Amino acid sequence: MRAGRPIGVFDSGVGGLSILRALRAELPHEHFVYFADSGHAPYGERDEAHVIARSRAITAQLRAEHGIKALVIACNTATAAAVHLLRAEHPNLPIIGVEPALKPAVGLTRTGRIGVLATRGTLGSAKFAALLASLSGLAEFTVQPCDGLADAIERQEAAKIIALCGQYTMGIGRFGLKPGQIDTLVLGCTHYPFAKEYLRALLGPAIQFIDTGEPVARHTRQLLMTSHIPLQNADAPAVSCKPTGHLTLVSSGAPAALKAAAQRWLGLAVPVHATH
Ligand code: DGL
Numbered sequence: 001m002r003a004g005r006p007i008g009v010f011d012s013g014v015g016g017l018s019i020l021r022a023l024r025a026e027l028p029h030e031h032f033v034y035f036a037d038s039g040h041a042p043y044g045e046r047d048e049a050h051v052i053a054r055s056r057a058i059t060a061q062l063r064a065e066h067g068i069k070a071l072v073i074a075c076n077t078a079t080a081a082a083v084h085l086l087r088a089e090h091p092n093l094p095i096i097g098v099e100p101a102l103k104p105a106v107g108l109t110r111t112g113r114i115g116v117l118a119t120r121g122t123l124g125s126a127k128f129a130a131l132l133a134s135l136s137g138l139a140e141f142t143v144q145p146c147d148g149l150a151d152a153i154e155r156q157e158a159a160k161i162i163a164l165c166g167q168y169t170m171g172i173g174r175f176g177l178k179p180g181q182i183d184t185l186v187l188g189c190t191h192y193p194f195a196k197e198y199l200r201a202l203l204g205p206a207i208q209f210i211d212t213g214e215p216v217a218r219h220t221r222q223l224l225m226t227s228h229i230p231l232q233n234a235d236a237p238a239v240s241c242k243p244t245g246h247l248t249l250v251s252s253g254a255p256a257a258l259k260a261a262a263q264r265w266l267g268l269a270v271p272v273h274a275t276h
Contacts (some may be wrong), residue, residue, distance in 0.1 A: 001069060003230035006031040006248065007220070008068035010058045010224050012041035013154045013253065014261035015191030016074025019098065019265055022213030023072065026221055027135065028243040029232035033066045038253025039276070042151045043077040044119025044189065055082035059090065061275070066248070069229050070094040072220055074190050076118060080125035094227045096220045100188030101210045102131055106138045108208055109184040113140050115172040119186030120145040142172045142182065150191040154257070158198075165198045187211040194265060250275050 009020050011092070013036050020034050037043075043051045055078045062068045069091055071086070073079045079097035100122065105114045122128055123145050131143060146168050153161040168177070170209050171179055175182045184209055193211045198214050202210075224231060232245060247270055251258040255272035262268045 001230055004031065005067050005069040006033045006246070007043070007070045007072060008033050008035065008059075008062035008066060009035065009072045009275065010035040010055075010062070010078070011075040011190055012036075012054075012077065013019070013038040013150070014258060014265075015150060015153065015189060017196070017261055017265050018190050018193040018211065019074035019213050019216055022217035024243040024245065024247070024266075026214075026217035027231070027245070028241050029245050031246040033062060033068065033231070033247075033248040033250065035062060035275075036249070036251040036253065036258045038154060038251055038257060040252060041154060043075065043081075044117070044121045044145075044150055045147055046121070048081045048121065048125075051078055051081040051144050052085060053088060054078070056089070059086055059093075060215055063090070063093070068093070070096070070212075070220070070224055070227075072096045074098060074216075076189055077121040078252050080122050080127040083127075093134060094223050096216060096223055096227060098190065098212050098216050099127065099131060100186050101212050101215070102135055102141065102186060105184045105186050105210050108138055108210065111177065111179060111181055111183045113142070113173070113182045114182065114184045114186060115175070115182045115193055116141055116186045116188050117146050117149075117168060117172075118143065118186075119150060120147060121208050122188055124257065134216070144168050146169060146189070146192075150189055153194050155190040161195050164203040165195055165202055169199065169202055175207050177206050181206070184208045184210065189236040199274060214220065228232050247272065252276060
């Protein structure tokens, strides 16, 4: 296999750019192709069959048209619905998924109370139920489905993002560092890190926000190495440097929205290829 083949990354829309940002920092010499499925989003409030069908179609397209050497599902909802199927259907393709960072949150909370914001699809999945059960007794989790929040972030509707963040954090309970209060908030959807500034303004500086970008990027590097997938400039030290790898952006929705999001959040002016 050639080292120069890209790593595929997909999400229902622009949220997975929060994972891509960490991937490019961890693997700066790698080429990436990012697929935003904005034309079929949001995933979180759709039925599981839709998310599975889209995940299958995107994986097939990334393999056929871009020859990807690995796949990162940069979407909690799609991971919960489809990662097991995609792994079974593509046994030779290393596939990395994301899940809400409940385990790291258990290690960080002082009050023992953790809030979890995620999509309805993620929170209702068997995979999430198993994750929650595996941590039973280690902390108290309060989960909150956030209908409409990923969509508002996708559309950059600031007033709606602020209103929904207020409504959903209030619905979880009291935040703070005192006993009985929630001191840690898991951002269990890859869109939500892009609402961090609004959440910070609502909840104050003391609350810890946990997302999955960096651990997923580290895990991706490890999996590529243990799967013997050749890396670009494999001998270069694994320290942060300016990414030199090529980035291809593909969107099934409005190309301008992905272009603007990549500019805003990654500081990159990259053309977007439209697909269906
Ligand atoms: N960004 C996705 C996630 O991590 C889903 C957002 C959506 O389309 O509902 O779950």
